[in-house]
Amino acid sequence: MHTKTNPIGLFDSGIGGTSIWKEIHALLPHEDTIYLADSKNAPYGQKSKEEIIELSFKNTRHLLSRGAKIIVVACNTATTNAIKELRAAFDVPFIGIEPAIKPAAISTQTGSIGILATKGTLTSELFAQKVSELKDVNIIEQVGYNLVALIEDGKLNSPEIKELLVTYLKPMIDANIDYLVLGCSHYPYLVPQIKEILPKGVHIIDSGEAVARQTRSILHKHNLLNETPKAAESLFYANNSPAVLQSIIGPEYTAEHLDF
Numbered sequence: 001m002h003t004k005t006n007p008i009g010l011f012d013s014g015i016g017g018t019s020i021w022k023e024i025h026a027l028l029p030h031e032d033t034i035y036l037a038d039s040k041n042a043p044y045g046q047k048s049k050e051e052i053i054e055l056s057f058k059n060t061r062h063l064l065s066r067g068a069k070i071i072v073v074a075c076n077t078a079t080t081n082a083i084k085e086l087r088a089a090f091d092v093p094f095i096g097i098e099p100a101i102k103p104a105a106i107s108t109q110t111g112s113i114g115i116l117a118t119k120g121t122l123t124s125e126l127f128a129q130k131v132s133e134l135k136d137v138n139i140i141e142q143v144g145y146n147l148v149a150l151i152e153d154g155k156l157n158s159p160e161i162k163e164l165l166v167t168y169l170k171p172m173i174d175a176n177i178d179y180l181v182l183g184c185s186h187y188p189y190l191v192p193q194i195k196e197i198l199p200k201g202v203h204i205i206d207s208g209e210a211v212a213r214q215t216r217s218i219l220h221k222h223n224l225l226n227e228t229p230k231a232a233e234s235l236f237y238a239n240n241s242p243a244v245l246q247s248i249i250g251p252e253y254t255a256e257h258l259d260f
Contacts, residue, residue: 114142
């Protein structure tokens with residue numbers, strides 16, 4: 001039986017989902033959280049749908065064993081490939097994250113938007129369905145090959161990442177995009193480098209704030225919002241070296257190694 005004081009569980013293929021955790025924690029500061037970085041199996045974006053589903057089930061089971069009252073799939077690839085199966089298999093609310101292409105398509109003035117995402121997201125049925133609903137918009141899709149691997153290796157500000165971003169963003173700039181959608185929870189950490197490359201007028205959209213609002217809404221709907229005005233406990237675990245996760249969350253929290 002889940003109670004209001006049970007934690008929110010989040011998982012990702014690595015440290016990227018912390019960009020989602022930060023938005024949730026900012027909006028819901030009294031909610032306890034447990035974050036799993038499945039770094040040992042990162043990146044998910046190059047894996048098969050079956051592998052992604054299997055890993056998502058493994059992460060979910062662990063979070064439920066720790067009493068999670070709701071699961072945030074803080075990974076675009078896992079959401080677009082496994083959320084349907086997760087919801088069918090487990091009796092707990094799930095929050096997924098999807099690339100925010102619809103807001104970009106509605107807002108574009110040039111008629112051209114870009115999306116930078118993993119192969120697993122861009123080739124998923126769910127993404128194809130979302131794209132098919134959009135008419136009269138030129139969508140420049142780009143797989144962010146190797147970006148997640150470099151971030152997970154602690155090379156966030158490396159020349160390799162800058163070089164890849166220049167290559168990936170050039171066709172979008174040539175197509176006169178005015179919105180860039182980040183379709184991977186790792187990519188918000190690349191925004192400073194991306195801004196150096198894109199023309200000044202291009203808007204960058206990620207899903208973090210929308211996911212936080214949806215989490216609050218679903219908790220309220222299920223009468224699971226934590227109403228105790230206490231400081232929240234936030235636990236972070238990685239099944240590989242926790243050093244990169246620690247560098248992202250900062251000294252206020254502790255990233256621990258855990259086999260899961």
